[in-house]
Amino acid sequence: MDSSLLLGITTFAYLLCALLYLLGVLFRQRFLLLSGSVAAVLALVIQTAAILLRWRESYQLGYGHAPLSNLYESLVFAAWAIILIYLLLELRTKQRVLGVFPALFAFLAMAYASFSPQVDSQIQPLIPALKSNWLIAHVVTCFLGYAAFAVSCGISILYLVRRTASDNPHPKGIAIMLPTPRHLDEFNYQMIVFGFLWLSLGIITGSVWANSAWGTYWSWDPKETWSLITWLVYAALLHARSMQGWRGKRVAWLSVAGFGCVLFTYFGVNFLLSGLHSYATK
Amino acid sequence: MQQNKGLLVGLYEKLSSMRLTLFLFFALALASIFGTLLPQGSSVEELQRHYGPTLSWWIETTGVNELYRTTWFRGILLILSLNLIVCTIQRLPKTVKLLRHRDEQISPEKLEKFSCHARITTPHSLKATQAKVQQVLADQFAPLQPLTGSEVFRAVAERGRWSRYMVYGIHVSVLMILAGALLGSLLGFKGFMNLSEGETSNQVILTSGMETVRLPFQIRCDDFSVSFYDTGAPQEYRSDLTIIDNGQEVIKQAIRVNDPLTYRGVTFYQASYGAALKQAEVELQHRDSGITRKLTLPFREIIRLPDSQDDVQIMQYQQNLGNFGQAVAIVLFKEGQEPVGSWILADMPDFHGNRIQDYRIKVLQLEKSQYTGLQVKEDPGIWFVYLGFTLMLIGVGLTFYSSHRKIWVWAAPDPAEKTSTTLLLAGRANKNSLAFEDEFNGLWARLEGQLNATKQ
Numbered sequence: 001m002d003s004s005l006l007l008g009i010t011t012f013a014y015l016l017c018a019l020l021y022l023l024g025v026l027f028r029q030r031f032l033l034l035s036g037s038v039a040a041v042l043a044l045v046i047q048t049a050a051i052l053l054r055w056r057e058s059y060q061l062g063y064g065h066a067p068l069s070n071l072y073e074s075l076v077f078a079a080w081a082i083i084l085i086y087l088l089l090e091l092r093t094k095q096r097v098l099g100v101f102p103a104l105f106a107f108l109a110m111a112y113a114s115f116s117p118q119v120d121s122q123i124q125p126l127i128p129a130l131k132s133n134w135l136i137a138h139v140v141t142c143f144l145g146y147a148a149f150a151v152s153c154g155i156s157i158l159y160l161v162r163r164t165a166s167d168n169p170h171p172k173g174i175a176i177m178l179p180t181p182r183h184l185d186e187f188n189y190q191m192i193v194f195g196f197l198w199l200s201l202g203i204i205t206g207s208v209w210a211n212s213a214w215g216t217y218w219s220w221d222p223k224e225t226w227s228l229i230t231w232l233v234y235a236a237l238l239h240a241r242s243m244q245g246w247r248g249k250r251v252a253w254l255s256v257a258g259f260g261c262v263l264f265t266y267f268g269v270n271f272l273l274s275g276l277h278s279y280a281t282k
Numbered sequence: 283m284q285q286n287k288g289l290l291v292g293l294y295e296k297l298s299s300m301r302l303t304l305f306l307f308f309a310l311a312l313a314s315i316f317g318t319l320l321p322q323g324s325s326v327e328e329l330q331r332h333y334g335p336t337l338s339w340w341i342e343t344t345g346v347n348e349l350y351r352t353t354w355f356r357g358i359l360l361i362l363s364l365n366l367i368v369c370t371i372q373r374l375p376k377t378v379k380l381l382r383h384r385d386e387q388i389s390p391e392k393l394e395k396f397s398c399h400a401r402i403t404t405p406h407s408l409k410a411t412q413a414k415v416q417q418v419l420a421d422q423f424a425p426l427q428p429l430t431g432s433e434v435f436r437a438v439a440e441r442g443r444w445s446r447y448m449v450y451g452i453h454v455s456v457l458m459i460l461a462g463a464l465l466g467s468l469l470g471f472k473g474f475m476n477l478s479e480g481e482t483s484n485q486v487i488l489t490s491g492m493e494t495v496r497l498p499f500q501i502r503c504d505d506f507s508v509s510f511y512d513t514g515a516p517q518e519y520r521s522d523l524t525i526i527d528n529g530q531e532v533i534k535q536a537i538r539v540n541d542p543l544t545y546r547g548v549t550f551y552q553a554s555y556g557a558a559l560k561q562a563e564v565e566l567q568h569r570d571s572g573i574t575r576k577l578t579l580p581f582r583e584i585i586r587l588p589d590s591q592d593d594v595q596i597m598q599y600q601q602n603l604g605n606f607g608q609a610v611a612i613v614l615f616k617e618g619q620e621p622v623g624s625w626i627l628a629d630m631p632d633f634h635g636n637r638i639q640d641y642r643i644k645v646l647q648l649e650k651s652q653y654t655g656l657q658v659k660e661d662p663g664i665w666f667v668y669l670g671f672t673l674m675l676i677g678v679g680l681t682f683y684s685s686h687r688k689i690w691v692w693a694a695p696d697p698a699e700k701t702s703t704t705l706l707l708a709g710r711a712n713k714n715s716l717a718f719e720d721e722f723n724g725l726w727a728r729l730e731g732q733l734n735a736t737k738q
Contacts, residue, residue, distance in 0.1 A: 063511075125511040128519055128539040186716040193682040200678050204671045213540045215472065215551045215659040217667060218463070220350045222318040229311040236307040238682075242713070243300045273318055 003057055004121065006050035007076060011114050013043035014079065014107035021099040025177050033096035037087075040103060044083050051080065054123065063125040068139040071270070072121045075113035077139065078266075079106040081147035085194070089151060093187055097177050101154025134209035142202030142227075146262050148195030149234075152188050153259035156252035159184040163249060185248055188255060189241065196234050203227050222273040226265035233258045297361075297368040306362045313358065317349035363460055366453050377446050386429055388436045388692050390706050396690075398719055399708035400726045404733040408435060408695045411703040411733065415691055418729050423689060423721075434694035445684040446712065451677035455670045462666030470661040471495050477503035478558040478653040482526065486658045497548060497658075499527040504534075506555055506654040519552050521654040537656075547660050554655030559599035562610055562628075563647040566594070569640045576646070584615070591617045598625075599648075606630060610645060614638045685713035687721070705733070 017039040024032030054067045067073040086102035113119050126135075162178045178184065206224070211217040218224060237254045240246040246254075296302060324347045329338035345352035393399055404411045412435045416426050419439050426437040473486040473495060482502040486495045504522040511517045518538055525533040525545050537543045542551040561580040566587065567573070579585050584595045598611035607629030615621045616639075627633045628645035636643050689709040696702045707726060711718035 125513060125515055125517065128516055131518075131538075132540040134540075183716070186714075190714075197675075197678050197682065201675060204675065207671070208668070211664065212542065213551070214553070215542070215549055215657045215661075217664070220317065220322065225314045225318045229314050232307045232311045236304050239300065239303060239307075244304075269318070 001053075003050045003054035006046055006053060007110070008114065010043050010047040010050060010079075011107065011110040013039060013046060014083070014103055014110055017043055018100070018103035018107050021096070021103050025097050025100055025174055028174075028177055030096075033099070036099055036103065037090060037096055040083055040087060040099060043106075044080070044087065047076070047080050047083075051076065058123045061123055063123065065126045065130075066136050067123075068135060069126055069130055070120070070124060072113050072119050074139065074143065075109045075119070078143050078146060078150075079109040079113075081143045082106045082109070082150050085144070085147050085191075086151050089187065089191065093179075093183075095179050095183075095187070097179070098151075098155060098158065098187065101157060102151050105150045105154065129213060132209060132213065134205060134212070138202060138205040138209055141198050141205055145195045145197075145199030145202050146266065148191050148198060149230075149255075149259050149262050152191035152195060152255050155184055155188040155191060156255040159188060159252045160249065181248060185251065188251065192234060192237060192255060192258075196231075196238065199227070199231055199234070203231060223265060223269045226261065226269050230258060230261040230265055233261050294368065297364050298372045300369075302365055303362075303369070306358060306365060310358055310362070313349065313355055316346050317355075320346050320349075322347065322349065359460065363457060366457060370450055370453050374450060377450075381443055381446065384429065385438055385690065388429065388438075388690055390692055390704075393690055393692055393706050393708035396708040396710060398710060398715075398722050399706065400722075401704065401706045402730060402733070403696060404703045404705055405701065406703055406733065407701065408693060408703045411435075411693050411705055414732050415693065415705065415707075415729065418725065418732060419689065419691075422725055422728065423687075426691060434692065436693075437691045438688060439691070440686065440688040442684050442686045445680065445686045448677055448681040448684065451673055452681060455672075455674035455677055458670030458673065459667050462663035462668075462670060464663070465666055466661040466663030470659065470663065472657075472659045472661075474553060475501075475656050475658055476556070476558070476653045477501070477521075477656065478560075479503055479506055479651045481653075499525060499532075499546065501525055501550065501656075503654050506652045508555065519555060521552055521656070523550065547662070549659050549661075551657040551659070552654070553657040556653055556655065557601060557650045558653040559596065559610065560649045560651045562596055562645055562649070564612070564626075565644040565646055567642045567644075569642060579612075597623065600625075603627065606633075608645075608648060610648075612638060612643060614641065682713070685711045685718065687711040687718055689722070689725075705729075 017036050020032050020036035020039055023029065024034075024036055051067055054073075058065055058067065068077055082102050083106050086099060090096060090099060113121070158178055159181060162175050162181055162184060179187070203224075206227075207217040210219065210224075233254065237246075237251060237258065240254070241251055320341065324332075326338070326342065329341055329347060332338075333341065341347055345354070349355055390401075394401070406414070416437075419426050424439040424441045426439045428435070428437040471486070471488060472490075473488040475483060475486050477483060480503070482500050484497040484500045486497060487493075488495060502524045504524055506519075506521045508519055509517045520536050520538050522534070522536045523543060524531050525535075525543075527546075533543070533545060535543050537550060537552050539552045542549050544550075559581045561578055563576065563578050566575050566577070575588060577585060577587070579594065579596050581596055581599065584593050586593050593615040595613050595615070596610050597613050600609045600611075603609035603625055606627050609625045609627050611623055611625050613621050613623035622638055624635070624638050626636050626643050626645055628648055630636075631644045687709065688711075689707060692706040694704055696704055707722075707729070709718065709722045
């Protein structure tokens with residue numbers, strides 16, 4: 001048994017999980033939602049094993065580094081982080097319907113990693129620039145932030161669906177399965193705060209790392225700059241929410257826009273712009 | 283004068299507004315997007331070639347090709363700093379006042395307007411009710427601070443007062459990071475030096491412009507090496523360096539990428555490497571006399587051609603000159619004439635341009651050594667920046683994961699039956715109101731249980 005087999009199983013498990021959540025919401029079946037959660041937990045366990053196995057395999061190849069070094073490994077970690085954060089949220093809120101989008105995002109990340117010809121799944125040796133203990137700290141913190149923003153984006157979409165479906169307190173249709181707008185808004189805020197803290201940590205660890213590798217803690221490299229843009233969007237959201245009293249739709253749209261920035265920081269910068277993070281394209 | 287004052291006050295008020303903050307956030311984000319879309323540091327010619335005259339005029343005028351150095355971009359950062367400072371000056375006293383404020387005027391009407399409130403009638407006396415409330419709140423929330431008054435019982439309990447100050451920590455941290463960056467750019471320097479193996483130097487070429495800085499000590503590169511994985515990918519770049527201070531070898535240390543060397547506040551980073559020319563063996567053939575001379579030219583040393591009045595010198599070496607391979611720039615000095623020079627293509631010995639005046643030149647052999655490219659930096663502001671980073675993380679964590687929660691209590695004997703007491707609780711949190719509601723409801727359930735009361 002090797003890690004790529006386990007990661008293949010994970011990909012399909014997330015597809016199954018996304019379908020279960022989606023069908024559960026569409027047909028209002030609590031049982032399907034519960035199955036979705038069970039599938040998510042199982043998939044997360046398998047994926048955790050796969051990541052640890054891949055780590056061990058890299059030692060067996062004589063490279064010996066954490067599986068966080070290229071686009072493939074980061075996509076796998078992103079899917080893992082999204083599901084982990086989502087399951088923690090589900091544990092706290094007991095709202096299984098929130099799982100639709102996180103499961104979908106996790107599946108898309110895994111599918112892209114596995115099936116795109118652009119993404120190389122081979123274990124490669126670390127280039128000198130990445131040989132640092134900061135690698136783990138930087139990648140883990142950034143992706144926990146990204147993952148929280150992904151979950152927040154999913155909640156925002158549900159919020160917008162809920163508000164469009166009906167504004168009355170006794171909704172019909174799909175909206176009947178969803179928590180109240182006030183609850184969705186609050187969950188969304190909690191995810192944004194969580195993501196903001198990790199993104200700040202991610203940018204700071206990256207900055208300290210850059211200073212110890214190249215002697216500049218900030219060089220306006222496109223990836224750095226886009227992470228700052230993302231940070232500014234969420235900082236604006238948090239200020240608008242606490243000082244200007246923004247709630248609901250405006251916050252939801254801003255959160256979707258913020259996640260757009262996250263996606264551009266992650267993919268857009270890699271493929272459209274060049275810079276210090278070019279090793280993350282393969 | 284009056285108008286001036288009005289203007290200043292207006293400006294000050296503008297600087298303290300939240301709308302300005304939001305505007306600055308989006309302005310910074312938008313400007314940065316342009317900065318990432320356009321390759322930074324593009325020259326005027328490159329711009330003209332890529333974007334045509336009209337667009338490149340706009341780019342040059344707005345400075346987007348050097349965005350982060352433009353006055354207007356730094357201006358936004360400056361206004362953001364001012365906005366932060368003014369906001370803090372304005373709001374901090376308000377926060378202090380808010381926290382000092384004692385709510386003497388608690389009335390049932392007021393408390394029932396809170397979204398989080400509850401009311402019961404207990405079958406106990408005021409004193410007994412009061413004691414129970416005090417006990418439960420001290421146990422589960424925070425001790426009650428009774429307010430003045432004797433007929434009725436009024437009190438408040440609060441937690442996390444300090445939470446309201448944490449946001450100022452974040453604001454100060456942003457200012458510290460910006461101040462640290464400013465300090466670094468004013469008092470520090472950033473540059474690079476290329477050292478051939480065996481070479482000693484103290485000259486650093488600054489990244490901005492072509493100025494040089496002389497370090498108060500010397501640095502020598504003893505060895506440079508690159509190792510590769512089986513796959514052909516580079517595994518390690520390593521330079522063995524020696525620091526010489528006052529003629530003494532003080533430090534001998536190897537540096538790698540991610541593993542720099544710091545001495546007297548100056549840090550050396552492994553940044554690049556390349557091949558440097560040590561000496562070249564060349565053949566010069568005089569066109570008229572046909573005399574051929576072979577000689578060895580050490581890099582940048584002036585050598586007299588045997589049996590002549592002419593001197594030659596290798597001034598430059600390029601690993602790949604315009605895709606024609608290796609080339610050396612040779613200069614010929616003839617007595618009483620201006621020196622003349624040319625690039626001689628080493629890898630294309632038959633190239634017709636390999637000549638200077640009446641000499642035909644052939645490069646027979648190039649002896650090279652490796653050089654290491656070091657990034658050199660002194661940044662006295664870095665500790666300020668790092669302190670700012672730390673403060674920011676603590677600030678963000680505490681601001682969002684703590685809240686100022688306050689519970690007001692009002693209790694009075696029932697005017698009709700003196701044996702029972704009306705108890706009213708109301709609460710409010712400045713953040714995370716959903717979680718506070720749960721906490722409040724939990725507290726209330728416990729109180730109800732303890733007081734064994736009937737609901738109203």
